[in-house]
Amino acid sequence: MKPKAEILVVDDDAGLRAALSDYLSEAGYAVRAADGGRAMDAALSARAADLVILDVMMPGEDGLAICRRLEGRAPVLMLSAMGETTDRIVGLEVGAADYLPKPFEPRELLARVRAVLRRPEPTREAGGRPMRFDGWILEVEARRLTDPDGRAVELSFGEFALLATLAQAGGRILNRDQILEGVHGPLTENYDRAVDLGVSRLRRKLARQGQAPLIETVRGVGYRFRPAARS
Template sequence: MLHQTPATAAATATLLVVDDDRDIRQLLAESLGARGYRVETAASARDMDQILARTAVDLIILDVMMPGEDGLSACRRIARDDGPEIVFLSALGEEHDRILGLEVGAGHYLTKPCSPREILATVRAALRRRGGAATTEADQYVFDGWRIDLASHELFDPEGVLVGLTDGEFAVLRVFIERPRRVLSREALLSAARGPDSDAYDRAIDVQVSRLRRKLRAGGDEIIRTVRNEGYLFVPRVARS
């Protein structure tokens, strides 16, 4: 089982997990998201194509055996020099399976079950090979005197004091930072913060937002506004530090 821990290094790449197993998608999204990566998930190659059409992705973690188009076929189709890195994560672990996966365009091939440390190490190695955004250290934003570092999971109040956030609180705050001054429904917040396959209830978002409000009240200003029957609005303007 993947273990969720706070981010310890800069990691701003966008990852896409493609697997028809819902539990694997959710566990990978939570584990890698806790390390600071932005994680999208897809249950099929068709869903993957839809995400790739609207989102710039740095790396794809791809299953081989899926309903519809399998991972090998999808990899052949999307693998290119300027495209995302591809890491196979498959239950097929024979030598000929691994060789075939590498021959169709993947940079790495991992066999299930695989430890979270090995997955993380492979993701980092693949992104270093790509030379993408995963190693940048500039991922800090400011709002109303507050400063947040999305890579290190640190939030500082206007006095420069570090404010402790749980992983869940930080995930929700990240969504607000990336989508400021827009009304976000509970469903949108839940999907962006926890992944589209989360089985959490809307009430979980209400609790996280309530806790965030209490921690963001240092200056007394309203930072998260409730919009009746619609959701929540992050009021301040957000700027890259």
């Protein structure tokens, strides 16, 4: 039997924590809950999670700060009553896998949870073999990037998903809609600025003296990964 995915709900609202826990448990997930960053740390130390559902507005350490330090430990689905586009971009920029404004329909939350948890599947279909380009090594299944000098490069979940989406496109030009779908799933609303900011940040981490940028801007269309990545 396939093990249940582990979800950790982090919210200071006890009523919402209980409601989300009950709803996701009924959907077949193993759910734990925490009322803030400290309780979340204790829960993750005891057992890893496949997904953290994290509220932004909490007393003390807020969700954005928690999301930044969760980088690499678990994908994060952020929940927030702040529905402005800029707020959502910030959520994605700090490394969240997806962002859902409150109030939301429980069915939409469930759809986004399923979408985030499904994302690793294509890498297993590809056999998990490393991709190599211009001396770089990208291990998609292991979520690891190594530079030509053999040093590991730290990337957020969003940055890693963006790099993998571009590298796996096989040199094809991807428009912003295609990139957003690859990075955040088909339910993501179209935030062109989030894509542009993500590409800019990723370029800085991939920049090497004397080497042309690995991500090429195709004006009026989108972006293309310049080198031919090979397995």
